[in-house]
Amino acid sequence: MSRGCILVVDDDRAVRDSTARLLHRAGYSTQIYESGDAFLAAPFPSNINCILLDIRMPGTDGLGVLRILEARGEMPPVIVITGHGDIPLAVEAMRLGASDFLEKPYEPDRLFQTIEKAAAMRLERREARTVDPESQALLERLSWRQRQVLAGILCGHPNKIIAFELGLSIRTIEAYRAQLLVRLQLRGTAEVVKFALAAGLDAAEFGQGRESGEDDREDGRIA
Amino acid sequence: MLRQALGALAGLAGNKTGDPTATADLRLEASFEQAAVGMAHVALDGRWLRVNDQCSAIIGYSKQELLEGSFQHITHPDDLAEDLAQVERLLSGEAERYSMDKRYIRKDGGSVWVHLTVTLIRNAAGAPDFFVVVIQDISDRKHVEASLVDSEARYRAIFDSAVEAIAVIDSRGTIQSINPAAQRIFGYAPAELIGKNVRTLMPKRTAQEHDAYLERYRTTHTRAIIGIGREVEGMRKDGTALSIDLSVAEWERAGQTFFTGIMRDITPRREAEAALRTSEERLRSLQNEYAHLARVNEMGEMAAAIAHEINQPLTAIVNNLNAGLYAAKDGFTEGAFDEAQEVMVVASEQALRAGEIVRRLREFVGKSTGERRVEAIDTLVDAASGLALIDAAANGIHIERIAGAAGVEVRVDAVQIQQVIVNLLRNAIDALMIAAQKERQIVIATRLLEESRAVEIRIADNGPGIPEELRSTVFEPFFTSKAKGMGMGLSVCRRLIEAHGGSIELETTTTGAAFRLQLPQNGPSI
Numbered sequence: 029m030s031r032g033c034i035l036v037v038d039d040d041r042a043v044r045d046s047t048a049r050l051l052h053r054a055g056y057s058t059q060i061y062e063s064g065d066a067f068l069a070a071p072f073p074s075n076i077n078c079i080l081l082d083i084r085m086p087g088t089d090g091l092g093v094l095r096i097l098e099a100r101g102e103m104p105p106v107i108v109i110t111g112h113g114d115i116p117l118a119v120e121a122m123r124l125g126a127s128d129f130l131e132k133p134y135e136p137d138r139l140f141q142t143i144e145k146a147a148a149m150r151l152e153r154r155e156a157r158t159v160d161p162e163s164q165a166l167l168e169r170l171s172w173r174q175r176q177v178l179a180g181i182l183c184g185h186p187n188k189i190i191a192f193e194l195g196l197s198i199r200t201i202e203a204y205r206a207q208l209l210v211r212l213q214l215r216g217t218a219e220v221v222k223f224a225l226a227a228g229l230d231a232a233e234f235g236q237g238r239e240s241g242e243d244d245r246e247d248g249r250i251a
Numbered sequence: 252m253l254r255q256a257l258g259a260l261a262g263l264a265g266n267k268t269g270d271p272t273a274t275a276d277l278r279l280e281a282s283f284e285q286a287a288v289g290m291a292h293v294a295l296d297g298r299w300l301r302v303n304d305q306c307s308a309i310i311g312y313s314k315q316e317l318l319e320g321s322f323q324h325i326t327h328p329d330d331l332a333e334d335l336a337q338v339e340r341l342l343s344g345e346a347e348r349y350s351m352d353k354r355y356i357r358k359d360g361g362s363v364w365v366h367l368t369v370t371l372i373r374n375a376a377g378a379p380d381f382f383v384v385v386i387q388d389i390s391d392r393k394h395v396e397a398s399l400v401d402s403e404a405r406y407r408a409i410f411d412s413a414v415e416a417i418a419v420i421d422s423r424g425t426i427q428s429i430n431p432a433a434q435r436i437f438g439y440a441p442a443e444l445i446g447k448n449v450r451t452l453m454p455k456r457t458a459q460e461h462d463a464y465l466e467r468y469r470t471t472h473t474r475a476i477i478g479i480g481r482e483v484e485g486m487r488k489d490g491t492a493l494s495i496d497l498s499v500a501e502w503e504r505a506g507q508t509f510f511t512g513i514m515r516d517i518t519p520r521r522e523a524e525a526a527l528r529t530s531e532e533r534l535r536s537l538q539n540e541y542a543h544l545a546r547v548n549e550m551g552e553m554a555a556a557i558a559h560e561i562n563q564p565l566t567a568i569v570n571n572l573n574a575g576l577y578a579a580k581d582g583f584t585e586g587a588f589d590e591a592q593e594v595m596v597v598a599s600e601q602a603l604r605a606g607e608i609v610r611r612l613r614e615f616v617g618k619s620t621g622e623r624r625v626e627a628i629d630t631l632v633d634a635a636s637g638l639a640l641i642d643a644a645a646n647g648i649h650i651e652r653i654a655g656a657a658g659v660e661v662r663v664d665a666v667q668i669q670q671v672i673v674n675l676l677r678n679a680i681d682a683l684m685i686a687a688q689k690e691r692q693i694v695i696a697t698r699l700l701e702e703s704r705a706v707e708i709r710i711a712d713n714g715p716g717i718p719e720e721l722r723s724t725v726f727e728p729f730f731t732s733k734a735k736g737m738g739m740g741l742s743v744c745r746r747l748i749e750a751h752g753g754s755i756e757l758e759t760t761t762t763g764a765a766f767r768l769q770l771p772q773n774g775p776s777i
Binding site: 039040042043046047049050052053054086087089111113133134135136 | 571
């Protein structure tokens with residue numbers, strides 16, 4: 029008896045096959061598709077746990093598939109698989125209704141955890157896209173500079189660009205990032221991004237001039 | 252007048268046979284009067300006693316006029332003192348005769364150069380009686396002398412004022428004469444070099460060669476460097492070397508052979524050429540570095556695509572190996588072994604796949620040696636395409652490859668040509684990705700051109716194309732239409748291709764963009 033059916037959509041044969049192999053070993057059954065178009069064209073199987081959707085594909089890519097699914101009104105749990113540096117795409121995917129994103133290569137445990145979490149969310153409505161109050165509260169408590177750095181990360185900018193835009197040194201930015209991880213108890217950029225989205229932070233905030241009157245808590249003297 | 256005299260004398264003589272004395276006198280008379288030189292008798296005080304016709308003709312006064320005067324009056328003032336001094340010597344008995352060149356002032360005012368020989372005649376008692384003067388017109392000689400002096404002075408001036416060093420040596424190499432330019436060029440005063448062997452002006456090696464030339468010439472009369480301008484090495488007085496442009500001429504005089512060498516100091520020119528060569532080498536190495544940097548930059552811009560491509564096999568490896576671990580988590584059953592075997596095979600293949608991408612990347616980014624080798628053009632194009640099109644499929648770009656130059660070879664620096672192809676393909680991909688179009692296509696075609704026998708590579712895309720107004724500037728440095736582009740690419744491409752004797756052009760197309768690359772084929776004519 030399988031733990032559920034996972035759909036794997038990826039244009040790279042080796043990735044497709046290896047993902048399926050791994051999922052089988054973990055007790056899942058799978059269906060694999062070689063492209064977004066192939067997936068959309070095929071009849072939608074019922075009772076799937078979630079979809080592992082590669083973001084970069086020829087033809088209809090990951091984002092395109094999400095848009096079409098949303099238009100169709102059927103949004104099963106979708107985990108978008110991204111490559112390093114695809115943060116802006118991941119953010120967009122989340123906005124379009126993806127449950128989560130995972131950067132490859134990933135540890136199998138992370139994969140399974142993410143799948144289970146996404147499947148659990150299946151029953152909830154899609155208002156998961158609304159802001160999580162807890163995260164929002166945490167966001168409010170950040171200083172303006174910390175918020176700016178967070179916005180920069182949400183944009184997918186490297187530290188160099190964030191530093192340039194904010195008129196700070198790269199080392200300062202690195203210190204802010206480390207500080208954020210500790211403060212928010214997060215374990216890496218992907219989690220930071222998800223936190224920011226859950227807290228309702230708009231990436232467009234990055235680089236905006238500061239409004240007068242806002243004070244700068246805990247700013248300065250960051251070595 | 253002679254006849255009259257003869258007649259008179261004959262009359263005096265009276266008989267036909269003739270008195271011997273009278274005949275002798277007649278002959279003397281004839282000698283005096285008929286002489287081709289001027290002859291005169293002059294009194295001790297200088298008065299003309301008797302003159303012949305020639306004397307009159309030379310001096311320019313009639314006989315009568317002369318006889319009324321003395322020689323002092325018609326002697327050129329500059330010559331008078333010497334003349335009188337010589338006369339004194341005769342009178343004092345110091346000498347019996349003297350000769351000198353002097354000038355008479357003619358009646359017409361002009362002067363005439365004569366050669367004078369004056370002999371003192373003594374009377375029977377031995378006392379000075381009168382002078383016998385023989386006068387020769389030496390005007391011609393004087394003219395010749397004057398023009399010789401003038402001529403000599405001119406040639407001397409040429410010799411002395413020449414910028415080049417001019418030396419005359421004999422067949423043994425001894426310097427007969429050398430001009431002042433030698434000072435400027437070699438650092439020797441001419442006087443220091445006269446009589447020395449011309450070897451003095453040469454460094455040891457050249458000196459030995461020169462001795463050999465002269466020896467060969469003396470024995471065989473074959474000319475090695477006569478007449479031809481030749482570059483030789485010279486040596487200054489201070490021992491430093493210099494470059495000389497040498498021409499040699501040969502001439503004879505009085506049975507001896509001489510050589511004239513004209514030497515031009517071309518050291519400044521040689522030094523400038525050497526400096527230029529160094530400059531050019533430096534430029535070439537900078538150009539290679541620049542091309543290298545352009546490749547590195549290209550790779551930087553492809554970084555995301557490359558990283559993504561390498562991630563694929565890595566993901567597959569991780570998934571596979573973990574699947575194997577999972578299979579064996581309850582111990583190595585037979586099924587587990589099979590699974591383990593499968594995953595190891597796949598993981599290994601995928602690792603090689605990743606390695607291949609890395610290898611191509613390193614090959615591309617590495618510094619090219621600049622060495623040109625013979626390559627098959629299709630192979631070259633395919634290798635470059637493999638790298639450049641790494642994310643083409645993932646981006647939904649359809650590639651059409653028309654390999655129409657099977658077996659055709661070119662002599663190129665493979666890295667640099669690949670750089671150009673990669674650049675063009677990346678541009679095509681970027682253009683296609685900007686535009687939101689369904690059908691994305693790149694055509695890569697190679698063929699051999701019939702007429703020129705050159706190889707053509709054509710890379711065309713069906714993207715938005717290049718706007719009319721920008722077409723003429725696409726190959727300029729720093730031209731870019733990409734927001735993040737640095738625009739190094741096409742200008743470097745053109746230079747690299749042209750350095751190989753080829754060309755690159757943008758086609759005039761109605762849709763999309765197409766670049767045509769041409770390279771000369773490797774063959775005997777090249």
